[in-house]
Every structure is written in C-alpha cells, then in structure tokens.
Amino acid sequence: MDKNWIGAWWLGFLLIAFLLLPPSIGLLFFPRIKMKKINISELQNNESAVKSTSAVQPLIMIDHADAHPAVSSKRKSSTLSMIEPSNAWAETKKFLFTILIILRCPVFIGSNFGRLIEAFAMKGMVVFQPKYLENHFGLPQFVGNLYLGITGVLLYAIGVVLGSIILKRFKLNGRKAAAYIAICSLISGILTLMHTLISCHSVINSLGKQGLINGFNYTTQCNIHCHCDNSEMFPVCDRSGSFIYYSPCHAGCRNITLKSRQNFQFEFHNCDCISNGTSASRDWCKDDCYWPMITFFVLSSIVSVVSGSVVVPSVLLVLRSVPVQHRSVALGFSACIISLISTMPAPTVYGHIFDSACLIWNKSCEDKGNCTAYNPDQLRFWFFGLSGALKTATLFSDLWVWYWAKDLQLTKDTNPGQDFTIMKFHKVHLQDKNTAYFFQSALSSHTTMQKRCLHNP
Numbered sequence: 300m301d302k303n304w305i306g307a308w309w310l311g312f313l314l315i316a317f318l319l320l321p322p323s324i325g326l327l328f329f330p331r332i333k334m335k336k337i338n339i340s341e342l343q344n345n346e347s348a349v350k351s352t353s354a355v356q357p358l359i360m361i362d363h364a365d366a367h368p369a370v371s372s373k374r375k376s377s378t379l380s381m382i383e384p385s386n387a388w389a390e391t392k393k394f395l396f397t398i399l400i401i402l403r404c405p406v407f408i409g410s411n412f413g414r415l416i417e418a419f420a421m422k423g424m425v426v427f428q429p430k431y432l433e434n435h436f437g438l439p440q441f442v443g444n445l446y447l448g449i450t451g452v453l454l455y456a457i458g459v460v461l462g463s464i465i466l467k468r469f470k471l472n473g474r475k476a477a478a479y480i481a482i483c484s485l486i487s488g489i490l491t492l493m494h495t496l497i498s499c500h501s502v503i504n505s506l507g508k509q510g511l512i513n514g515f516n517y518t519t520q521c522n523i524h525c526h527c528d529n530s531e532m533f534p535v536c537d538r539s540g541s542f543i544y545y546s547p548c549h550a551g552c553r554n555i556t557l558k559s560r561q562n563f564q565f566e567f568h569n570c571d572c573i574s575n576g577t578s579a580s581r582d583w584c585k586d587d588c589y590w591p592m593i594t595f596f597v598l599s600s601i602v603s604v605v606s607g608s609v610v611v612p613s614v615l616l617v618l619r620s621v622p623v624q625h626r627s628v629a630l631g632f633s634a635c636i637i638s639l640i641s642t643m644p645a646p647t648v649y650g651h652i653f654d655s656a657c658l659i660w661n662k663s664c665e666d667k668g669n670c671t672a673y674n675p676d677q678l679r680f681w682f683f684g685l686s687g688a689l690k691t692a693t694l695f696s697d698l699w700v701w702y703w704a705k706d707l708q709l710t711k712d713t714n715p716g717q718d719f720t721i722m723k724f725h726k727v728h729l730q731d732k733n734t735a736y737f738f739q740s741a742l743s744s745h746t747t748m749q750k751r752c753l754h755n756p
Contacts, residue, residue, distance in 0.1 A: 394628070401629045405703040406620035411633050413484070413696035414613055418641035420491075420689040421606070423649035424682075425451070430653065431682060434673050436588045436595070437501040450600045458607020466612055466710060473707040476612045481697035483609045488691030490602050494683035497595050498675065499588035502534045502581075505543050507658045507672040515659060517545040521572035525551060531661060532671040533581065537573045540585035544572065550579045615709040616700060652681045 401407055428451075432443035465471065471479055509517070518527060527548035535544050535552075544550035551571030558564040558580075567579045614630075621629045654670070656678035661668035 409699035413693040420686040422645040454603040455607040458604035462608030463611040473704045477701035477704045484693045492687030499591040504675040522551045535579040536584040
C-alpha cells in the first residue's frame with residue numbers, strides 16, 4: 300500500500316460530496332407540495348364525507364367559492380390566516396405537541412428503544428473491528444477494512460433488500476413483522492456472542508502472552524548490550540518460525556536488507572539471539588489464524604444479512620404506528636435520539652474496553668502513546684460479549700412491540716377514512732369539466748390519535 304494514502308484520508312469525503320451534489324440539485328426542482336389529480340365526482344364524494352362527520356368541528360370548511368375565480372380577496376385572506384402559523388412560538392408549541400403525541404405510541408417507543416440499543420452495539424463494533432482484526436488475527440488495517448466492507452456494508456445492503464422482499468412476499472403485518480424482527484434480533488445476538496469462542500495464536504497475541512509470563516521484560520542476556528528498552532514493537536522470527544522476538548533489536552540483529560520495496564519486506568542479519576547468528580524476518584512468523592479468521596467472517600456475514608433484513612420492517616413499524624401527519628417528525632426524532640444516545644457515546648465505551656485490555660503501551664515523549672498488544676481473551680470476551688448482550692437485549696423491546704402491534708398494517712396503504720376524521724381541500728384549480736388539481740390537508744381528532752397510539756392488543 301502506498302504510504303502517501305495515509306495522509307489522503309479526506310479524499311473519500313471529497314468524492315462523496317461530489318457524488319451527492321447532482322441529486323441534491325435535482326431535489327431543488329421538486330414542488331413543495333405534491334399535487335394530485337382527481338375527478339370532480341371524487342371531490343363531491345369527499346365533500347359529502349366531511350359534511351357527514353360530526354365527531355370534530357373542522358377548522359376550515361369546504362367552500363365551492365374557493366374554486367371560483369370571483370371569490371372575494373377578503374375571504375381568501377381570512378382563510379389563509381387560519382392556515383399559516385401566526386408566529387414562531389406557535390410553531391414551537393405545535394412541534395412540542397407533536398412530540399408528545401408520538402411519545403404516546405407504544406409501538407413507536409418500543410421499536411425505537413430496540414433500534415437504539417442495536418445501534419449502540421453496531422456503532423461500537425464498526426469503529427473498532429479493524430483494530431480488533433489487526434491485533435487478534437494479524438491483519439493489516441487496510442486489509443481488514445476491505446474485508447469488513449464486503450462482509451459488513453455490502454451484505455448489510457443485501458439484507459435490507461432481502462428484508463423488503465420477505466416483508467412483501469409473506470405480507471408481514473402487525474405482530475408477524477414484530478415477531479420476525481424479534482427472531483432476527485435473537486439470531487444476531489447469539490451469533491455475535493459466538494465470536495467470543497473464536498481464538499487463535501497470532502504473532503501479536505503470542506507476544507502479549509509472553510509478556511504476561513516475563514513481566515513484559517523482553518530483554519535477555521543476548522540483547523542486553525543493544526539497549527532495546529525504547530524499541531517499538533516489530534515482531535520478527537527465525538526461519539523456523541518457532542520463536543517470536545519483540546523487535547529486531549531484541550533479536551540482537553545488526554544488519555538489515557530491504558527485500559521488497561513495494562511490500563516493505565525486510566530481512567535482518569547477524570542476529571545474536573538466534574542460533575548460529577542467522578537471519579530474522581517478520582514474514583517467517585507463523586500462526587494458526589487462517590481457519591478461525593474464515594469462521595469469524597462467515598459469522599459476521601450472517602449477522603450483517605440478518606441485521607439488514609429488519610431495517611425495512613422496523614422503519615415501517617415506526618411510520619405506521621403514528622398519525623400520518625406526524626410521520627416526518629417521528630423519523631426525525633428517531634434519528635436524533637439514536638445519534639445522541641447511541642452513535643455519540645458508543646465509541647467512547649468501546650474505546651474504554653480496548654484500553655482496559657491493553658498490555659503494552661508505546662511511549663511518546665515520556666507520555667503514554669498507542670497500545671501495541673492486548674490481552675486477547677479479555678478483549679475478545681468484553682468486545683463481543685457486550686455487543687452480543689446488547690443485541691440480545693433488543694428481544695425484550697421487540698416482544699413489547701409484538702404485544703402492541705396487533706392489526707397494524709405495514710404492506711398496505713392506510714385508508715384515509717380510517718385515519719382521519721376531516722378531509723379538507725384548501726385550494727382547487729379547475730382544469731376542465733372532469734378533472735381538478737388540488738392539495739389536501741388533514742387533521743386527526745384526539746379520539747382517532749388515541750385509537751392509533753394507545754389501541755389495545
């Protein structure tokens with residue numbers, strides 16, 4: 300890998316910014332309000348439905364004069380004043396009232412609580428898995444990132460598509476969708492916990508275990524004259540790969556040869572700590588991590604697909620559990636709490652797990668630097684144990700959602716007549732005798748919202 304890429308970490312963000320620019324410009328040409336085409340007869344039917352509704356007095360009544368060009372400007376201004384917000388404080392109160400409404404929806408609360416816990420585990424794992432692969436299996440971070448991109452991002456996206464197909468094919472509505480999410484949460488949690496059983500003797504792990512035995516003092520009689528106390532860790536082995544040295548200095552090596560400039564392969568010679576003063580190289584070190592690493596990525600791939608398959612059902616549960624006019628606020632509120640409670644603190648918690656498992660710290664200007672070796676067993680159990688426990692814990696919130704999600708329709712559009720007590724047309728532009736373009740605004744009565752958010756199972 301070219302070392303110049305190390306300082307070009309920002310190129311990826313620059314590329315993504317340019318790719319996002321064209322669709323962003325395209326969105327500017329969409330209208331603020333979606334216009335809909337409807338027959339005049341349908342307008343009359345909706346008007347009859349409004350007149351027959353007696354549960355709630357509508358704020359704005361349907362008036363055919365609004366469709367006539369001769370309507371008075373005074374009447375228009377009075378109608379618009381009822382539609383437009385009076386001031387910022389009124390909008391704030393309206394927003395807070397909307398938040399209170401969606402917080403009264405049990406399905407919304409349960410679904411978001413489960414996804415919040417799952418996002419905490421996923422965010423921590425995404426940030427620190429490359430470092431775990433480097434220390435536990437000896438994979439360079441750029442190779443680990445490549446493998447994680449395939450088994451994580453790509454397969455997760457495939458899982459999202461697969462979940463939507465399953466949802467549509469089997470018509471998962473209400474409790475069926477909630478049960479599917481609960482089963483996937485259980486599978487994901489169990490498979491994540493199984494990662495704690497995958498262990499191997501990598502080069503770095505072996506050095507860490509040597510340190511536990513010798514008190515992290517790698518100085519011996521053969522290298523005491525080399526003064527290797529401040530040497531950075533660069534493991535090397537003899538040709539047999541039977542013994543690992545902390546660095547070429549600790550192997551007593553005096554000369555160095557660059558074998559491959561492209562792959563940065565070095566070979567060290569005249570090593571006092573190796574029999575017959577033979578050579579040492581990092582490429583000669585052996586481990587038993589190949590099959591454990593394959594098992595690790597197979598389990599990770601299954602977890603990614605299973606986790607991705609619940610995205611669409613989870614989002615639909617959130618959308619269908621709140622009144623239609625509050626769905627945009629519900630999605631924004633969900634994203635906000637997940638960012639504040641999961642995305643932000645998760646790296647700090649998982650970083651503490653890694654720091655607590657560190658065995659050897661580098662020093663930089665007499666200050667503690669980065670960690671070079673970890674306790675493999677402690678790190679493995681805490682890293683995947685916490686993640687698996689959190690994913691399994693989402694099962695309880697999924698069961699809560701299952702309890703409240705009876706008769707909740709996900710794969711069919713809700714009937715406006717069932718969700719709303721008032722359907723009002725504020726503005727009508729007649730195009731000809733048969734059609735008209737209009738936009739509609741609907742208000743939900745307190746009784747209807749209570750029925751949607753607090754219905755009994």
